[in-house]
Amino acid sequence: MVRKRLKNRGVVGPRMKAAAEQTLGTVPEELRPSLQAPKKAALFQELAKSLAGTIPPAVAADQILEPDHRYDSEERVAELLKLIADVATGLWRLRSTMQPSEENRRSYKQLGAIFDILTEAGVEIRDHTGEAVPQGGIYGWNVLTYEPTPGLVREQVIETIKPTIYLDKGVIQIGQVIIGTPEPEPI
Numbered sequence: 001m002v003r004k005r006l007k008n009r010g011v012v013g014p015r016m017k018a019a020a021e022q023t024l025g026t027v028p029e030e031l032r033p034s035l036q037a038p039k040k041a042a043l044f045q046e047l048a049k050s051l052a053g054t055i056p057p058a059v060a061a062d063q064i065l066e067p068d069h070r071y072d073s074e075e076r077v078a079e080l081l082k083l084i085a086d087v088a089t090g091l092w093r094l095r096s097t098m099q100p101s102e103e104n105r106r107s108y109k110q111l112g113a114i115f116d117i118l119t120e121a122g123v124e125i126r127d128h129t130g131e132a133v134p135q136g137g138i139y140g141w142n143v144l145t146y147e148p149t150p151g152l153v154r155e156q157v158i159e160t161i162k163p164t165i166y167l168d169k170g171v172i173q174i175g176q177v178i179i180g181t182p183e184p185e186p187i
Contacts, residue, residue, distance in 0.1 A: 149180030
C-alpha cells in the first residue's frame with residue numbers, strides 16, 4: 001500500500017516550488033519553522049492541490065504522458081484525505097499510549113508540536129471516550145459493539161478505537177467506538 005502511494009505521487013512541480021519560495025520569501029532558515037498559521041495552511045493547501053493532480057507534476061522533456069496516465073483529481077484528493085486521516089490516527093494512538101515523563105519529554109514535546117501544526121492546518125482529532133450517547137441516536141460514530149458495563153446509568157463511549165478526524169470542519173474519518181451500556185437490572 002505504501003509503495004503504491006509513493007509510486008503514484010508526482011514530483012513537486014515548478015508551480016509548487018515557486019509558490020513555496022514566494023510564501024517563504026527571504027525568511028532566514030532558522031525562522032522558517034515558526035511561520036504564521038495562515039502561511040502554514042496555505043502551504044498545506046498548495047501541497048494538497050499538488051498531490052491531487054491539480055498542479056501537474058514536472059515531466060522530463062523526453063517523457064510524454066499517455067492519456068491513461070492522467071490524474072483523476074477526485075481519486076487523488078480521496079487518497080490524500082485518507083493519508084491525512086491515517087497519519088492523524090497514528091499520532092493520536094501514539095499520544096494516548098505515551099506518558100509524559102522526564103525520559104521522553106522531548107518526544108512528547110515534538111508530538112505536541114505536530115498536533116499544533118495539524119490544528120493550524122484545520123485538522124481536528126476527536127476522541128469520543130467518555131461521551132454520552134445522544135438521546136436521538138448514534139449518527140456520527142461507527143459502533144463496533146455494545147458492552148454491558150458496571151456503574152453506568154446510561155449508554156456512553158467506553159473506548160475509542162479510531163477518532164473522528166475533521167478537516168476544515170468536514171469529516172474525513174468517522175470515529176469507531178465501543179459503547180458501554182448499563183448492566184441489566186436483576187429480575
